[in-house]
Amino acid sequence: MIFIGTIQLVIWELIIPAMIGSVVLGKEKGLNGICLSLTAGQIIMWAVFQPIAVIFILRNEAFSSLVAAYAFLTAAMLICAVIAGIKSNTFRLRRIRLFEDRETDRMTAVLFLLSMLLLALQVFMAVFLAYADGDDAYYIATSTVTNDADTMYMKLPYTGGSTELDVRHGLAPFPIWVSFLSRISGIHTAIVAHVAVSAVMIIMSYGVLFLLGSSILKKKQLPVFMLAAELLILFGDYSYYSVENFMLARSRQGKAALGSVIIPFIIYLLYRLLERLRLSEKAGIKEWLLLAASVTAGCLCTTMGTLLVCLLMGITGIFGAIMYRNFRFITFIAVCCLPAVIFAGMYALIV
Numbered sequence: 001m002i003f004i005g006t007i008q009l010v011i012w013e014l015i016i017p018a019m020i021g022s023v024v025l026g027k028e029k030g031l032n033g034i035c036l037s038l039t040a041g042q043i044i045m046w047a048v049f050q051p052i053a054v055i056f057i058l059r060n061e062a063f064s065s066l067v068a069a070y071a072f073l074t075a076a077m078l079i080c081a082v083i084a085g086i087k088s089n090t091f092r093l094r095r096i097r098l099f100e101d102r103e104t105d106r107m108t109a110v111l112f113l114l115s116m117l118l119l120a121l122q123v124f125m126a127v128f129l130a131y132a133d134g135d136d137a138y139y140i141a142t143s144t145v146t147n148d149a150d151t152m153y154m155k156l157p158y159t160g161g162s163t164e165l166d167v168r169h170g171l172a173p174f175p176i177w178v179s180f181l182s183r184i185s186g187i188h189t190a191i192v193a194h195v196a197v198s199a200v201m202i203i204m205s206y207g208v209l210f211l212l213g214s215s216i217l218k219k220k221q222l223p224v225f226m227l228a229a230e231l232l233i234l235f236g237d238y239s240y241y242s243v244e245n246f247m248l249a250r251s252r253q254g255k256a257a258l259g260s261v262i263i264p265f266i267i268y269l270l271y272r273l274l275e276r277l278r279l280s281e282k283a284g285i286k287e288w289l290l291l292a293a294s295v296t297a298g299c300l301c302t303t304m305g306t307l308l309v310c311l312l313m314g315i316t317g318i319f320g321a322i323m324y325r326n327f328r329f330i331t332f333i334a335v336c337c338l339p340a341v342i343f344a345g346m347y348a349l350i351v
Helices: 002-024 030-058 063-090 104-130 139-149 174-185 187-218 222-234 245-247 254-278 287-303 304-324 326-337 338-350
Strands: none
Touching: 002 030, 002 063, 002 174, 002 187, 002 287, 030 174, 030 187, 030 254, 030 287, 030 338, 063 139, 063 174, 104 187, 104 222, 104 245, 139 174, 139 187, 174 187, 174 254, 174 287, 174 326, 187 222, 187 245, 187 254, 187 326, 222 245, 245 254, 254 287, 254 304, 287 304, 287 326, 287 338, 304 338, 326 338
8 A cells, every 4th residue: 555655656746747847848958857847847736736726625625526626637737748748759768968078077976976965865864854843733734634534724733623714724725735645645644744745845946956056057066056055955954944944854844845946946937037038039938837837836835925926026027127128027027926916815805
């Protein structure tokens, strides 16, 4: 049972997101393509899950109905991605080349190997070591109650007793996503959250850092950047509320996903869009749709995501429009922010 459930988690957390995200690859190849497809695919899946989950929660539908509806939509997205990948020859295996200068290959390869070992160490620590986190009393309990009682935010996670709909948390239902993974895999929610979700979130976080580093640095500098970032994160637990603590010790929570994955990925997308403005190139519709999906995924993680994401994109849009004298840029940015504005408005009206 555990073996089959593990395979199902690998399929839902790695293979399906990578296949769905492959439709936005474009010119990205090698490790850049792997990191982009995995991160983009997961964010697209989150973006689809968010509005469906909120609708089902507000209508007080059963959790099993949400599982069936979302599984059907994911299957449809996967079929479309496979068709698009076959037509564009995206799924063809290619040789991954990280370094081109043979004289520096050895040192660069050693640094890259060290960074991979540090990543494996952090994943090992998150999966096999224990740590105290009081938020588990709410978030993990919410996911467990949802899976066991087949209701969403209608039972108190602390006692299991019935209550009114918790709309405040229901508008950012990341724990329901964890419940979904538990339901389709048959593995207990606490195991899914502490093992599977934590490991994948840490890998995605470093994948986004890899994308950012590869955009602004040369290939020979990239392993040094990754190694330095991993050391800072590994020894950055100077506070219970530090970003490093959220990334490693609380990576299964929506707040950690927002700070470690969503916001850095939005920064990466904005950098690509600004580069196109600088080169007077036109951005593709896929990039704008992926940016809007990232905004929606930020709303899934936490209600704070609506404010933080819009603030980041608004400031970037204003400065980008002024710097490059392209005021259509801020218009597209505003359109991408609409999902966050809608969920923020729902929060103001309902809560």
